[in-house]
Amino acid sequence: MSIMRRRHPLFAVGKYAALLFYLAFALFPLYWLLKIALTPDALIFSEGTRLLPSAMTWSNFSAVLFATDFLAYFGNSLIVSLGTAFVTTLVAAGAGYAFSRFVFAGKKIIIAVMLITQMFPLLMIIAPIYKIVADLGLLNSLTSLIVVYTAFNIPFATFLMQSFFDGIPKDLEEAAMMDGCSRFQALRKVVFPLTLPGLGATLGFVFTAAWSELLFALMLISRNDAMTFPVGLLTFVSKFSVDWGQMMAAGVLALIPSCLFFIFIQRYLVQGLTSGAVKG
Amino acid sequence: MAHLELKDVSKSYGPVEVLRDINLQIADGEFVVLVGPSGCGKSTLLRMIAGLEPISGGDFLIDGAHMNDVRPRDRDIAMVFQSYALYPHMDVGRNMGFSMEIRKEPTETRRSKVAEAAQTLGLSHLIDRLPKALSGGQRQRVAMGRAIIRNPRAFLFDEPLSNLDAALRVEMRLEIARLHQKLGSTMIYVTHDxxxxxxxxxxxxxxxxxxxxxxxxxxxxxxxxxxRFVAQFIGSPTMNVVEVEGGETGVTTRNGTLISVPRTSDTRRATALGIRPEHLEVVDLNQGDLTAVADVVEHLGSDTNIYVKVDGIGPLMVRKHGNIPARSGDRIGLRIQVENAHLFAPDGTTLS
Structure with missing residues (x-):
């Protein structure tokens, strides 16, 4: 370390400037979302692209919360996303463990098929999915969304979980079995606590994917009381006008659960995303 | 404490046979070391004894009871892994007491046993630490503590010292020897060293x-x-092996030197002569059996290693106790202690 040449102070300035630029670039859409949500309707068009509105109001928020079906959409989304996240993570953990630890016939084929499912553009399979769901009589139900989302997220989530299990040395389970555990006890007492970061990361990933999914929700749900939040957002677009203020307010509110979820799992996530890669 | 018996045990992975007809009796309280180069199947054999690897053929018995299909947890055997395999999310105390935790033994018993084992291994002050806050040697001790706390029928060690540095390895080796003396348990130890x-x-x-x-x-x-394999594998430095031609009363090296080797069996079948470096004596030029040129001389203080070249035979190593003033390039005479020489048949077996 002592050999390292001292960097020019300008280098540090440049580094922070670059970081700052990136941060501004990434956060600007969020800022704009918040700004429009807080701008009174009358000023949205008259003030154009001013960075700060001359007046602010909470009325968009109160309108969204109390005058629209937003809360219902929100609730639907929560059910769908949490349902998807838990079911997917459960299945992916089981499958990932099997891929990581067991040798069984057809393992390679199953992995290959799972990879192939990830290669199709979603648009291509929307029609067949619609047909299947309709034949099952599940249109306009949240269950259909949970089933479809789960099916689509399982392959990636499985590979993610597998890499976390791969990062846990096999010796640990074997030591636990020598210490008197059954395989399931070893899994519960030794492997599971060590996989928490992986489970957190997978939960978070699937939750966000389901939370922001629009295409399937749009196709499979048409009844107002079963709409998820992204579909509900479109109801702010009417034939003749778009209620930008309320739409943005709804958008801001929709960010809250995602943020809370990530704050909650963040420490697992950071640990998780690195540990899967380098831990031997 | 237990008596272990392996009868015609074999192991194959698909068509690949890694162990063939292993027959071995291990007496109660015996310390048996399985040794061999990497890939010889020694770790697989240990894992089969542990129950972590299914036995493809033959029988494995502990105290006369058939163990082939008994789960590891029911064999009452403890194992120390090469990687230590400490549970990273448990502190030292819980790591050591984990087997008792699984068997739902009362917390009090557990605590006192852990304390006792920690005392024995000098880990008392580390009982609340997580494995990541321990040094390699300390981790090794915890892994051993986890094994001894169970008072199992047998201990298995899978290259337990290979992750430690040289000084620590010697120290832990002594500790394992002491442990065996103290506990008197059956121990099976795998190493390539x-x-x-x-x-x-x-x-x-x-x-x-x-x-x-x-x-x-x-x-x-x-x-x-x-x-010949055992001859060259056991002993450090390695035994010198010289290609020879067998004769009526002795063998002839490729440079024509006749070495008379008194043996009861037929020396005519010999194709190689083995002589350990410590059984080659340095003598005055033209006094011994061979004439050699010193290539490299290593002074170790207690011993001197001389790497020599012999015309028509090739490189040999000579180890001499104490210091001798030989230098690179010196011509020296070598005498073979024929009573300590070994003759090998073409298939590698020793001719007695």
Whole structure:
């Protein structure tokens, strides 16, 4: 370390400037979302692209919360996303463990098929999915969304979980079995606590994917009381006008659960995303 | 404490046979070391004893009870892993007491047993630490603590010292020897390091290519190796082996030197002569059996290693106790202690 040449102070300035630029670039859409949500309707068009509105109001928020079906959409989304996240993570953990630890016939084929499912553009399979769901009589139900989302997220989530299990040395389970555990006890007492970061990361990933999914929700749900939040957002677009203020307010509110979820799992996530890669 | 018995045990992965017809009896309280080069199947054999690897053929018995299909948890055997395999999310105390936790023994008993084992291994002050806050040697001790706390029927060690530095390895080796003296338990120890094998074992099992080459006490293996492989594997530095032609009363080296080797069996069948570096004597030029040129001389203080070249034979190594003033380039005479030489038949077996 002592050999390292001292960097020019300008280098540090440049580094922070670059970081700052990136941060501004990434956060600007969020800022704009918040700004429009807080701008009174009358000023949205008259003030154009001013960075700060001359007046602010909470009325968009109160309108969204109390005058629209937003809360219902929100609730639907929560059910769908949490349902998807838990079911997917459960299945992916089981499958990932099997891929990581067991040798069984057809393992390679199953992995290959799972990879192939990830290669199709979603648009291509929307029609067949619609047909299947309709034949099952599940249109306009949240269950259909949970089933479809789960099916689509399982392959990636499985590979993610597998890499976390791969990062846990096999010796640990074997030591636990020598210490008197059954395989399931070893899994519960030794492997599971060590996989928490992986489970957190997978939960978070699937939750966000389901939370922001629009295409399937749009196709499979048409009844107002079963709409998820992204579909509900479109109801702010009417034939003749778009209620930008309320739409943005709804958008801001929709960010809250995602943020809370990530704050909650963040420490697992950071640990998780690195540990899967380098831990031997 | 237990008596272990392996009868015609074999192991194959698909068409690949890694162990063939292993027959071995391990007496109660015996310290047996399985030794061999990597890939010889020694770790697989240990894992089969542990129950972590299914046995493809043959029988494995502990105290006469058939164990082939008994789960690891029901065999009452403890194992120390090469990687230590400490549970990273548990502190030292819980790591050591985990087996008792699983068996739902009362917390009080657990605590006192953990404290006792920690005392024995000098870990008392570390009981609340997580494994990541321990040094390699301390982790090794915790892994051993986890094993001894159970008072199992047998201990298995899978290259437990290979992740430690040289000084620590010697220290832990002594500790394992002391542990065996204290507990008197049956121990099976896998290593590729023949020094560990020679210093720890009551009996050594030399494995190579899936077969047992020889079973015997360290001295037996050193003095009477069954074949050329064992001869060259056991002993440090390695035994010199010279290609020879067998004759009526002795053997002839490729440079024409006749070496008379008194043997009861037929010396005509010999194709190689083995002589350990410590059984080659440095004598005045033209006094010994061979004339050599010193290539490299290593002064170790207690010993001197001389790497020599002999015309028509090739490089040999000579070890001499104490210091001798030889230098690179010197011409010296070598005398072979024929009573300590070994003759090998074309198939590698030793001619007695």
């Amino acid at each position: 023949q020094v560990e094998a020679l210093t720890l074992a009551d009996r050594i099992v030399v494995l190579h290519g899936g077969d047992i080459q020889q079973v015997g006490s360290p001295l037996e293996l050193y003095e009477r190796p069954a074949n």
